[in-house]
Amino acid sequence: MTAQPLCLSIGALSATLPNGDRVLRSVSLDVAAGEVHALVGESGAGKSMIGKALLGVLPPGVRQVEGSITLEGTRLETLAPAARRRLIGARTALIPQDPLTALNPSRRIGPQMTDRLTHILGWPAASARARIREMLAEVHIREPDRVIAAYPHELSGGMRQRVLIAAAFAAEPRLIVADEPTTALDVTVQKQILRLIADLQRRHGTAILFVTHDLGVVAKISQSVSVLYAGMVVERAPAPELFATPRHAYTKALMAATPRYTHPASSLQPVNSAVLAELALEVRAADTEWKRAHG
Amino acid sequence: MILQKFLLRLMTMAVTLFGVAVVVFVVIRVAPGDPIAMMLPPGAGPEDIERLRALYGLDKSLPQQFVIWLGGVLQGDFGTSISLRQDVLSLVLGRLPATLELATLALLMALAIGGPLAILGARERGTAVEAGIDVAGGAALSIPDFLWGLLLILVFGVLAPIFEISGRVSPSLDLPFATQFYLVESILRLRFDLTADLLAHMFIPALALALPLAAIITLLLKQSLKEVMDLDYVVLARVKGFSETQVILREALKNAALPTLTLIGVQFTFLIGGTVIVERLFSYEGLGNMAIDAVINRDLPLIQGIVLVFALIFVLINLAVDLSYALLNPRLRHG
Numbered sequence: 088m089t090a091q092p093l094c095l096s097i098g099a100l101s102a103t104l105p106n107g108d109r110v111l112r113s114v115s116l117d118v119a120a121g122e123v124h125a126l127v128g129e130s131g132a133g134k135s136m137i138g139k140a141l142l143g144v145l146p147p148g149v150r151q152v153e154g155s156i157t158l159e160g161t162r163l164e165t166l167a168p169a170a171r172r173r174l175i176g177a178r179t180a181l182i183p184q185d186p187l188t189a190l191n192p193s194r195r196i197g198p199q200m201t202d203r204l205t206h207i208l209g210w211p212a213a214s215a216r217a218r219i220r221e222m223l224a225e226v227h228i229r230e231p232d233r234v235i236a237a238y239p240h241e242l243s244g245g246m247r248q249r250v251l252i253a254a255a256f257a258a259e260p261r262l263i264v265a266d267e268p269t270t271a272l273d274v275t276v277q278k279q280i281l282r283l284i285a286d287l288q289r290r291h292g293t294a295i296l297f298v299t300h301d302l303g304v305v306a307k308i309s310q311s312v313s314v315l316y317a318g319m320v321v322e323r324a325p326a327p328e329l330f331a332t333p334r335h336a337y338t339k340a341l342m343a344a345t346p347r348y349t350h351p352a353s354s355l356q357p358v359n360s361a362v363l364a365e366l367a368l369e370v371r372a373a374d375t376e377w378k379r380a381h382g
Numbered sequence: 383m384i385l386q387k388f389l390l391r392l393m394t395m396a397v398t399l400f401g402v403a404v405v406v407f408v409v410i411r412v413a414p415g416d417p418i419a420m421m422l423p424p425g426a427g428p429e430d431i432e433r434l435r436a437l438y439g440l441d442k443s444l445p446q447q448f449v450i451w452l453g454g455v456l457q458g459d460f461g462t463s464i465s466l467r468q469d470v471l472s473l474v475l476g477r478l479p480a481t482l483e484l485a486t487l488a489l490l491m492a493l494a495i496g497g498p499l500a501i502l503g504a505r506e507r508g509t510a511v512e513a514g515i516d517v518a519g520g521a522a523l524s525i526p527d528f529l530w531g532l533l534l535i536l537v538f539g540v541l542a543p544i545f546e547i548s549g550r551v552s553p554s555l556d557l558p559f560a561t562q563f564y565l566v567e568s569i570l571r572l573r574f575d576l577t578a579d580l581l582a583h584m585f586i587p588a589l590a591l592a593l594p595l596a597a598i599i600t601l602l603l604k605q606s607l608k609e610v611m612d613l614d615y616v617v618l619a620r621v622k623g624f625s626e627t628q629v630i631l632r633e634a635l636k637n638a639a640l641p642t643l644t645l646i647g648v649q650f651t652f653l654i655g656g657t658v659i660v661e662r663l664f665s666y667e668g669l670g671n672m673a674i675d676a677v678i679n680r681d682l683p684l685i686q687g688i689v690l691v692f693a694l695i696f697v698l699i700n701l702a703v704d705l706s707y708a709l710l711n712p713r714l715r716h717g
């Protein structure tokens with residue numbers, strides 16, 4: 088295999104909740120430059136937690152206790168907090184799940200889109216505004232002036248998500264974390280938004296860590312996949328390989344439960360009890376080993 | 383729509399003020415104590431009393447008195463002070479600026495103390511710094527303004543006399559002022575020597591008034607900030623690369639300020655109420671100090687005038703709060 092340059096490499100990442108339980112159990116995954124890597128798993132599996140750990144926005148009380156996060160060759164743990172923050176601001180972006188809550192209700196759209204460019208990356212205001220117009224055109228917003236001057240509540244959910252996508256790509260980040268970017272939208276809009284993200288990703292060559300619990304989406308958009316259960320990566324494979332020959336019983340169960348990979352999360356429930364028992368054993372084994380290593 | 387709302391608002395204000403006028407008018411006449419008896423020399427006979435009562439209109443029935451008084455007020459005539467024998471309106475207007483300056487300075491001090499502490503506490507949430515702020519805030523809040531006044535007199539007046547603790551301005555100074563807004567005028571006239579003297583006099587009473595409000599602002603604003611700090615748009619700002627302080631100032635503060643703002647409006651009216659005793663404590667020549675004299679002397683017209691002016695201020699503060707609320711919240715502005 089030729090060594091593809093890695094955009095993101097996560098090695099043996101463990102994070103704990105305030106009560107000491109692990110939410111992430113030695114997670115390892117690699118994202119090559121320019122590829123879409125899907126993180127798939129049921130609700131509560133820790134998909135968002137991986138993205139938050141990487142972006143440095145873990146919820147209060149949740150701590151990264153072990154492991155490494157390497158972004159384009161830089162070990163994030165070795166950076167001082169301010170330097171890490173600036174690196175994250177310059178090289179990554181987040182497309183959030185809920186466009187309703189991800190925009191500040193009391194600020195106009197324009198400044199919310201340009202502030203990273205002007206305040207963090209030091210662009211002149213005029214170039215930032217020009218860039219934002221370009222990006223709004225790329226996400227097919229026809230009246231950029233109206234949108235730039237609008238407050239979030241004046242836009243529809245789909246429009247807001249377009250705005251957030253445009254803002255995420257504006258600074259040409261190397262890596263975008265897209266955390267279920269379509270789940271909060273109308274079903275009719277979901278497809279458009281997904282296609283939009285895929286288009287922009289290809290055009291800009293941005294790597295994406297794509298969080299979803301929808302295998303149909305995984306099949307459409309990603310080149311590689313990590314299947315997550317209880318904070319544990321149970322299977323990691325290139326997408327075509329995963330769908331052709333799923334190895335782990337849990338992956339198979341997920342696929343069986345998702346006819347033609349097109350149904351939303353609710354259909355992920357009936358994983359059979361033998362599989363669950365096996366998973367429970369794996370989790371227990373992982374925790375025992377971790378406890379032995381850490382006293 | 384807007385005009386309709388505005389007119390409705392004006393009417394509500396008028397009704398409120400009318401209610402205040404009625405209540406004050408009745409209460410101070412039902413309360414014991416006869417202003418006429420108090421102003422007469424010991425040897426005066428009943429006919430003297432009758433003559434004076436007629437002079438001040440106190441011989442008529444209550445409703446008649448009220449109608450006469452209200453008619454005057456509507457034409458800007460608030461009557462004549464019984465104890466000072468001067469026009470009530472000019473007395474009140476003469477003292478009002480001193481009180482407004484004191485209360486405004488106190489409000490600014492409360493904001494200057496409370497705002498940064500709230501931001502610091504929110505930034506250091508969950509740490510010993512926040513705990514310390516909570517303790518200090520709780521303590522400041524549990525001591526009322528006049529007690530703060532006494533404590534501060536003790537500290538700054540007796541133990542470390544750096545500030546003045548009596549009066550509004552040093553009596554020896556020549557004042558070139560055309561209005562009673564001494565502080566504002568001293569700044570406009572670039573007479574910073576006078577500004578300094580005025581501030582040296584106002585600092586302690588203003589601080590006494592400010593501390594409880596500063597504590598409320600600190601605790602409430604910190605709480606609101608903390609509630610906002612984990613919202614998605616704040617998290618997104620962190621991902622953009624903004625520091626915690628920048629995140630608070632740019633994203634969180636404006637939205638978190640709304641509940642605090644409403645409370646500041648209410649608390650500011652309490653603060654103005656507090657000026658009555660604090661002004662007395664520091665012999666500060668404001669409206670509150672005059673109000674106490676008026677009550678002691680049973681000076682009915684003066685009391686009425688002062689109370690009505692206080693009520694007007696309260697109503698205007700509420701209006702200002704609502705307006706700034708609309709300014710801060712785009713959804714209300716377009717609604």
Ligand SMILES: Nc1ncnc2c1ncn2[C@@H]1O[C@H](COP(=O)(O)OP(=O)(O)OP(=O)(O)O)[C@@H](O)[C@H]1O
Nearest residue numbers: 104110129130131132133134135136137146147300
């Ligand atoms: N702030 C928090 N404090 C404590 N535990 C949390 C917190 N946030 C999440 N968790 C727990 O961490 C686990 C992983 O959460 P995470 O949000 O990463 O799940 P997810 O895979 O993204 O699920 P979903 O599909 O519902 O978004 C869950 O079991 C959740 O209960």
Ligand SMILES: [Mg+2]
Nearest residue numbers: 134135136266
């Ligand atoms: Mg999630």
